[in-house]
Amino acid sequence: MKDEEKQQSATREEKGAGNALRKWTRKGWFWPAVYLSACAVLLGAYFLIQSPAGTDQAEENGSFGDEQEWNNESGEGEDSVPTAGEGETLQMPVMDEESVDIIGYYYDHDAAAEEQQDALVYYNNMYYQNKGIDIAANDGESFEVTAAATGEVVKAEKDDVLGHVVDIKHANDIVTSYNSLEDLQVEEGDTVTQGSVIGSAGRNVYNSDAGVHAHFEVRMNGEPLNPSDVFHQKVKDIKQPEESEDNKEADTQEETSQEDESSLDEFPIIGGDDEEESDTEEDADNSDASNEEDTNEDNEEE
Template identity: 35%
Template sequence: MREEETKRSSQDSRFKRYFKKRWIYPAVYIASAALILTGVLWYQNSGDKADQLDYKATDVPGKKYNDEPAVEVNRAMENFVMPVTDPDAAEIKMEFYDNDSDKQKQEAALVFYNNTYHPSTGLDIAVKDGKEFNVLAAMGGTVTKVEEDAFLGNVIEIEHDKGIVTQYQSVKDFEVKVGDQVEQAQVLGKAGQSLINEKAGVHVHFEIRKDNIPVNPLAYFNKPLSALQDAKLEDDSQKASEEDAAEKGEQSEEGTSPEEGSSSEKEETGDKEGTGTDKGTDKQGSGSGTDTGNDEGTGTDKQDIEKDASESKDSTEETDSTKSSNS
């Protein structure tokens, strides 16, 4: 027992002597701090490795993929379609005015309103039985305009890409509002009527525009959005086509019906003949007619005066002779 106590006492004394040294406490502090710092760094590195195994697209520097909606990927796979449920039952009442088409098609693509011809900037689509039908989105996108307009028959506009939109005019019973995300073939409303084209009856006026320039929808049906993105359009050509449409509209107005055309031609020829005869009579009257008439008129007047003078002279001579005979 005494030996064990002596050993313990000797160990305690050694331990006490060891901690009495000045450098021991700073060494313990430094070692503890090193262990703690090592543990923290190891924990952070292990968390970074776990994040690297499960990273997101937003972690890529310089790219912000989540800013674009996921619909864009699906939309790139979509093609423009006719905004009706059954394209086979659809009937195009009026086509797009194309400046490169023949004269007959151009005249058929003119809208006559308020004594003025306007080029059609889209398609007037109806069904063969003339009944109401659902108007569908030609491609997915964001609704940017929903307006009530009696002249155009109300307007819905959907943006599919920057600067590329589709417009749906002559629509009633709206089923979407501004800001809605719509899918392809989603119902937007029902076909209605418009004041600008009452002859079309129940229909929908469908337009595709890029940078506010209308394009021919028939040229982009069953084609992807990229086909229109790559297309280069010039606004000046559209303005020129509108001017040509106005000129051809005036020509077609003159020759719409044979009776009107013949009557107008007769009137024109009558006016020409009338002006010609008027000019002729004016010339004759002013030239030979007036001159000769004036000359003849003055001549007859002179003859009448001379006759009157001679008669008066004769009468005076007779009176003088009677007086002389009486005397």
């Protein structure tokens, strides 16, 4: 009996709850309230995901991978090319230094006369001072030429006399130049890393006696440097050498000589001592003639 009463009581409670729910759902504001509540829950979840904790979790799951890669490709947060290779040491532009020899040397004004002769290039019936070094393989074959340091390719072209030419701009106003290349592996505007291949050694018209070789130059602010003096130095530490006293004295003497020549040109001496001697001889002749005339007149009077 008691069980039946309990069941009847539970049934009445369920019916009452159902009737109450139906009453609530019939009210006009009920469903909008449910909708707004759902929106609030969704917004709360969204802001929770965007919080620092949510960002860390998203990174762990890899959802930021594509965006990070795109940002890196755009260059945001990276050093520019001129400063990227500051800490690098300038390397010889070859894969293996042991497999090559330097066959042409930089013309050094302070070097001995014999060394200066070895640093001359004969072209078109004239001798030219070598502004860099010439590198050839031990076996005389072609070899891969590499970037001496990280930088931006500012020139990549074919020259009828020099062969293929590549210029790379580095940090510290340093530019390395490569010519006598058989081919090109880079284009103007490319960013190259140290040791990347830019071409292969070949022949050129300018220094045909060198055979298969690569010509390499280093310039700072447009002035040539001896590559052998700056190899294995940090790019940021490379400096222009101070001009020697002998070179300064030679430049001073040359300027003085040019000034003297110009002054002579402005005030030329015509005739010189010869003209003075000619005038003296002419006066003497006139004097002798006058004396002869006087003697003749005296004889006639007698």
